Amino acid sequence: MATTILHPSIASQPIGIFDSGIGGLTVAADIAKQFPNESIIYFGDTAHLPYGEKSVTAIRDYARGITQFLIDQGCKMIVIACNSASASAYETLKKEFGEQLTILDVISPLVEQVAQHSFRKVGVIATKATVSTNIYNQQLQQLRPELEVTSLATGLLAPMIEEGFLNNAISQATINRYLSYPDFEDIEALLLACTHYPLIRKEIEQYLGDSVQVFDSIEAVTNKLKACFEQQPLLQNKTKEIPQYHFWVSDYTATFEAAAQLFYGKSIQLEQAYWEGEYLVAQLNTK
Numbered sequence: 001m002a003t004t005i006l007h008p009s010i011a012s013q014p015i016g017i018f019d020s021g022i023g024g025l026t027v028a029a030d031i032a033k034q035f036p037n038e039s040i041i042y043f044g045d046t047a048h049l050p051y052g053e054k055s056v057t058a059i060r061d062y063a064r065g066i067t068q069f070l071i072d073q074g075c076k077m078i079v080i081a082c083n084s085a086s087a088s089a090y091e092t093l094k095k096e097f098g099e100q101l102t103i104l105d106v107i108s109p110l111v112e113q114v115a116q117h118s119f120r121k122v123g124v125i126a127t128k129a130t131v132s133t134n135i136y137n138q139q140l141q142q143l144r145p146e147l148e149v150t151s152l153a154t155g156l157l158a159p160m161i162e163e164g165f166l167n168n169a170i171s172q173a174t175i176n177r178y179l180s181y182p183d184f185e186d187i188e189a190l191l192l193a194c195t196h197y198p199l200i201r202k203e204i205e206q207y208l209g210d211s212v213q214v215f216d217s218i219e220a221v222t223n224k225l226k227a228c229f230e231q232q233p234l235l236q237n238k239t240k241e242i243p244q245y246h247f248w249v250s251d252y253t254a255t256f257e258a259a260a261q262l263f264y265g266k267s268i269q270l271e272q273a274y275w276e277g278e279y280l281v282a283q284l285n286t287k
Contacts, residue, residue: 011236014039014244016075018066020049021162022259023196024081027106027221029263031079032245034222035229037236039244041073042260047250047275050158051084052127052194059129061278063089067097069248069273069280076234077102079221083193084129102228106195107135109220115143117213119188124151125178126193127158136193150183151193158196164255172203179207192216248273250280 015035017028021044028042043066045051051059063085067078078101080086080093086105093103114122124136131153140149156174165171184190190212192198198216205214229235236243247260248271260268273280 010076011234012039012241013074013076014041014246015077015079016041016043016067016070016073017079017081018043018045018063018070018085019082019195020045020051020062020084021158021196021253022256023158023161023194023199025259025263026195026198026216026218027079027081030218030222031225032243032264035225035235037241037243039236039246041070041075041246041248043070043248043250043273044256045250046253046256049162050127051082051088052129052155052158054084054129056088056129056133059085059088060092063093064096065275065278065280067093067103069282071097071100073246075101077104077228079104079106079225081106081195081221083107083195083217084127087130087133087135102232102234104221104224104228106217106221107193108139109224110191110193110215110217111136111139111143113220113223114189114191114215115140115147117189119147119213121148121150121187122189122191123181123184123187123212124149124191124193125154125157125197126151128153128155130193136191150187152178152181152184154178154194157200158194161196161199162255164258166199167203171200172207175200175203176207179204187212189213189215246271248282250275 015038045062048062070078083106086107090105131151137149140147247268249256257270273282
């Protein structure tokens with residue numbers, strides 16, 4: 001995390017948040033709720049979703065380009081609202097951009113929250129990209145060496161959610177199939193290690209019952225953001241200014257627009273930025 005103390009006027013600049021698609025909107029919506037004076041610029045890299053099926057190298061390249069784009073839009077900090085990007089690119093982004101602004105991931109806040117409990121065994125469901133890095137196992141066992149962690153790549157869940165299959169027979173059958181994984185039989189907690197998964201949290205809890213506690217990164221990230229605001233003069237306190245929410249995508253999808261409107265309760269205008277090599281080029285007022 002960057003430690004440079006910024007000029008107080010920068011507090012009025014927006015928070016940049018990105019994901020490959022709609023999953024990061026779960027984080028963005030909670031940030032908007034917990035910090036109602038903050039403006040937000042959200043970027044969904046819909047041209048490349050889902051990140052969970054991409055290589056670490058590709059995800060790093062996408063994350064670099066998006067971070068630079070959000071910096072160019074005047075963002076005062078960046079939240080990587082994607083586990084795959086957090087796992088693959090967080091350390092790279094901190095190294096390359098951390099002197100300019102604060103960058104938060106969604107993995108370490110969730111790990112710290114879960115490590116405070118006395119669980120003996122926890123399960124993790126995530127994309128293939130996140131599971132392949134083994135990052136949850138490593139970070140959890142650094143804090144709790146005795147903790148048993150078992151992870152499962154659940155590659156169908158994020159695309160299913162992006163396509164709008166929620167709370168129906170298809171989604172429940174897919175969830176049940178994954179959660180019947182034998183190594184999950186005696187877990188005490190399950191970590192939803194993808195920002196899409198809170199959208200199916202109720203279905204997951206319905207399958208698991210009361211004996212397994214479910215965690216996602218939403219509350220953990222907003223708590224981390226609060227701590228960040230306590231360390232640096234970045235919190236927007238001007239209540240008379242109306243916060244602005246801007247939504248960018250790299251490829252227009254009706255699903256994304258509908259999801260964003262659902263989260264924010266009003267009509268939104270999508271703006272589009274095209275990938276040209278490793279850079280994003282804005283095209284305003286496309287929708």
